[in-house]
Amino acid sequence: MNSQFKEFKEASQGPQQLAFMAEVLYAPEIAPTEMLSRIQEQATLLNEVVVYPLGLVSLPETIHFVNDDLNLSKDFQPKDRFAQAFLSVETRKGDAIQVNLQADLAGENVQQMTVYESQNPSNAPQIIELIARYPLDSQASTLAVLGDLPYSSNPLDANALKGEALALKGLVSAQLEFENPPLALQVVSQDDFSAKAVDLNQSLSQLTGILRARLDVEGKSVYLDFQSTVDYADLKKELVNVFAAVGVKKEALTFVDPRIRLAGIFDASTNELAGTAQQLQALFQSRGIAVEIYQLVAVKADQFVDPKTGNEYAIEGGFFQALAKPGHPSKDEVSLGIQFLGKRGQALNIQAIEGEAGSPVNPREQSIPFKVN
Numbered sequence: 573m574n575s576q577f578k579e580f581k582e583a584s585q586g587p588q589q590l591a592f593m594a595e596v597l598y599a600p601e602i603a604p605t606e607m608l609s610r611i612q613e614q615a616t617l618l619n620e621v622v623v624y625p626l627g628l629v630s631l632p633e634t635i636h637f638v639n640d641d642l643n644l645s646k647d648f649q650p651k652d653r654f655a656q657a658f659l660s661v662e663t664r665k666g667d668a669i670q671v672n673l674q675a676d677l678a679g680e681n682v683q684q685m686t687v688y689e690s691q692n693p694s695n696a697p698q699i700i701e702l703i704a705r706y707p708l709d710s711q712a713s714t715l716a717v718l719g720d721l722p723y724s725s726n727p728l729d730a731n732a733l734k735g736e737a738l739a740l741k742g743l744v745s746a747q748l749e750f751e752n753p754p755l756a757l758q759v760v761s762q763d764d765f766s767a768k769a770v771d772l773n774q775s776l777s778q779l780t781g782i783l784r785a786r787l788d789v790e791g792k793s794v795y796l797d798f799q800s801t802v803d804y805a806d807l808k809k810e811l812v813n814v815f816a817a818v819g820v821k822k823e824a825l826t827f828v829d830p831r832i833r834l835a836g837i838f839d840a841s842t843n844e845l846a847g848t849a850q851q852l853q854a855l856f857q858s859r860g861i862a863v864e865i866y867q868l869v870a871v872k873a874d875q876f877v878d879p880k881t882g883n884e885y886a887i888e889g890g891f892f893q894a895l896a897k898p899g900h901p902s903k904d905e906v907s908l909g910i911q912f913l914g915k916r917g918q919a920l921n922i923q924a925i926e927g928e929a930g931s932p933v934n935p936r937e938q939s940i941p942f943k944v945n
Contacts, residue, residue, distance in 0.1 A: 592618060595626075604661040624658040629671060629687060631655055637675060646677065657687035660695070664916075667694040697913040697920065702879050707905045708896060712868040713843040716895055717836035719856060719863030722829040723753065725804040728859060737838060737855060742848045748836040752800075758828035759794045759811060761820050768818035775814045781807065834861060843867075846899030866895035866925065876912065876919050885912070885919040894924035 598607050608623040615621055631650050638645045657671055670691040676683040727750060734748045765772055766789045776785040781802030786795040798807060812822045840848055849865045856863045871894050876885045896906050906926045913920040
């Protein structure tokens with residue numbers, strides 16, 4: 573191993589710091605990521621340890637060098653079509669990577685050239701979506717609840733609602749969370765207020781608790797960011813008065829409220845959950861909360877196929893978890909909307925959800941609230 577210390581920061585600029593650099597040879601069967609982990613575990617005196625594997629990259633026939641400071645440029649034809657490069661730890665042989673080159677030129681000769689990887693499209697995960705039908709392998713005794721409700725200054729008590737849910741027959745445990753949205757209100761007007769836009773903007777900026785007001789005159793809309801300390805019901809009353817002052821009546825206004833997202837996991841004593849799901853849905857609806865209720869299921873599959881490219885992506889363990897409507901018979905076949913990250917032939921971060929009447933839901937519009945083992 574060749575190593576050296578190099579001064580990293582002058583004493584006049586603060587505490588002196590040293591950079592430690594080492595060239596390490598290791599067995600080819602060890603992956604660079606594993607080597608990085610070993611170094612980080614053992615080099616306890618070093619901070620911010622970074623590993624750059626060295627590899628040979630093929631160069632183009634002509635390299636265009638630019639010096640912006642001197643406003644110079646030069647085309648160079650390398651005699652050796654291969655150069656040693658600093659790579660990222662996940663780069664593999666055969667990857668088509670993008671590199672940056674820095675060189676010291678003397679006439680037609682390269683005195684020194686440094687090549688380092690700037691981007692590796694082969695290693696970048698791709699979001700892939702598909703719709704496919706699968707038989708259910710097993711159904712867990714777990715319900716997932718996803719929903720939302722209009723924002724209010726007097727939010728519902730999650731613990732109280734969870735207690736009411738646990739009073740339902742068959743439920744044994746629960747997790748329930750409300751996720752507050754960005755506090756942004758949209759006010760849509762049927763009437764044109766462009767002639768009074770300046771007056772309207774000034775009046776809105778003077779309202780207590782308004783952080784920012786944006787007017788879309790063509791869309792007849794106003795977007796307001798407000799503080800959580802504001803009484804939301806009172807704010808909307810004040811907005812009615814502000815619009816009335818510029819000639820827009822209350823009847824012409826529509827308020828698009830921020831939405832609070834709800835996510836819950838409910839464990840039951842049985843996996844036959846159709847009736848329990850109906851009771852749970854009725855409870856949330858009685859509180860003004862629109863919800864979708866799913867049952868956690870397992871699906872056997874070895875791989876996904878990208879419908880656009882035909883590329884195959886292996887599924888770890890030969891199965892994945894999904895959310896299906898409660899009440900399916902054993903081994904029933906369901907249609908799932910599936911989204912995953914495809915990376916080097918592997919399917920990662922799989923989300924799969926069944927929609928109403930077998931019509932798949934786009935997983936980007938829903939999210940599994942908790943990871944269930």
